[in-house]
Amino acid sequence: MSDTHTIDGDHEEPSRRDFIYIATGVTAAIGAGALAWPMVMQMTAASDTLAAGSIEIDVSKLEEGQQIKVLWRGKPIFVRYRTPKEIAEADSVDIATLRDPQTDNERLVPDFAGALNPKILVMIGVCTHFGCIPIGEAGDFDGWYCPCHGSHYDTSGRIRKGPAPKNLVIPEYAYISDTVIKVG
Numbered sequence: 202m203s204d205t206h207t208i209d210g211d212h213e214e215p216s217r218r219d220f221i222y223i224a225t226g227v228t229a230a231i232g233a234g235a236l237a238w239p240m241v242m243q244m245t246a247a248s249d250t251l252a253a254g255s256i257e258i259d260v261s262k263l264e265e266g267q268q269i270k271v272l273w274r275g276k277p278i279f280v281r282y283r284t285p286k287e288i289a290e291a292d293s294v295d296i297a298t299l300r301d302p303q304t305d306n307e308r309l310v311p312d313f314a315g316a317l318n319p320k321i322l323v324m325i326g327v328c329t330h331f332g333c334i335p336i337g338e339a340g341d342f343d344g345w346y347c348p349c350h351g352s353h354y355d356t357s358g359r360i361r362k363g364p365a366p367k368n369l370v371i372p373e374y375a376y377i378s379d380t381v382i383k384v385g
């Protein structure tokens with residue numbers, strides 16, 4: 202439940218593997234301190250500026266099996282470093298069985314060298330049903346679970362079960378170096 206509520210002010214602590222950043226147009230770097238506790242970056246610009254802005258996220262310190270959340274335009278962005286098992290599960294799905302058919306590769310963008318990097322998955326962390334924030338590493342498909350009405354997303358963020366009509370949305374983003382992505 203902590204993943205679902207911390208963004209909007211609930212005081213439950215997130216797990217050590219799931220960090221929250223409130224980024225404000227500055228690079229959200231993942232440092233050693235952030236591995237112990239979630240780091241909240243202070244707001245440094247007017248909200249209207251932030252709403253139109255982009256954010257840069259340094260994923261170089263993200264470790265396999267970890268996820269961070271960065272607030273962008275008022276929405277949480279999930280950045281997950283997927284495990285080989287998660288990638289294999291995402292790849293093994295027959296997309297003809299999906300409510301919102303998409304291959305895992307279609308949910309990735311080329312990295313700085315022009316190749317797809319299935320390890321890093323970037324999504325808007327908002328359930329496509331009524332907008333709750335799903336919990337990571339949960340649900341029947343080991344991906345994300347939305348507790349509001351029971352939507353299960355797989356390790357690619359695709360809807361697999363429950364009322365949500367669409368996959369978790371992939372934001373507009375690009376790699377601007379080997380380890381930094383720019384969202385927006």
Ligand code: FES
Pocket residue numbers: 328329330331332333347348349350351352363364365
């Ligand atoms: S808002 Fe997620 S299942 Fe309804």
